[in-house]
Amino acid sequence: MFDGWGDFYFLTGSAAAGLIGLLFVVMTLTSNMERSTVLAGTTFYTSPVLLHFAMVLVLSAAALAPAFTPHGFSLISGAIALFGIATSVRVIAGIRSKAMQPTAHWSDVWWYGVGPVVIYFVLLGVSAAIWTRQDEAPLGLAVVVLTLLLVSIHNAWDLVTWLAPRADDKD
Helix, strand or coil: CCCCCCHHHHHHHHHHHHHHHHHHHHHHHHHHCCCCHHHHHHHHHHHHHHHHHHHHHHHHHHHCCCCCCCHHHHHHHHHHHHHHHHHHHHHHHHHHCCCCCCCCCHHHHHHHHHHHHHHHHHHHHHHHHHHHHCCCHHHHHHHHHHHHHHHHHHHHHHHHHHHHHHHHHHC
């Protein structure tokens, strides 16, 4: 189904796996922060970024697995899309809530919520294209995986640059 795409999915899956590990290292930067801030940040920022990296890893691994039929892969990618949409909508609601302290930057709702929602809706369409064996489906999946990886890299970088200076502020 994804003949000729093996190197691409090996690369994106490996990148996502490595970045998942680095995200766990970043979490150590929160050790000096107030617990309520960390919990809100984890719910609406860190956990969704981790989820998106994991979804890139799962999609890449499934694309490399020879056992999946187009219908099986379509069901997996469709389920990932629906779960990603639900998670991203929850992130949008959480970031926009007035209870969020400190107040989120205006761009956070776009990068952490709206962007992933759009990507997962496209993945839903790609899943349908894979189900019906459209010729453009492999390219569509590659675009979705790469876009989700790049948005997640941006969001992880945003987290690191926000967390690192604050850990020093407590001293």
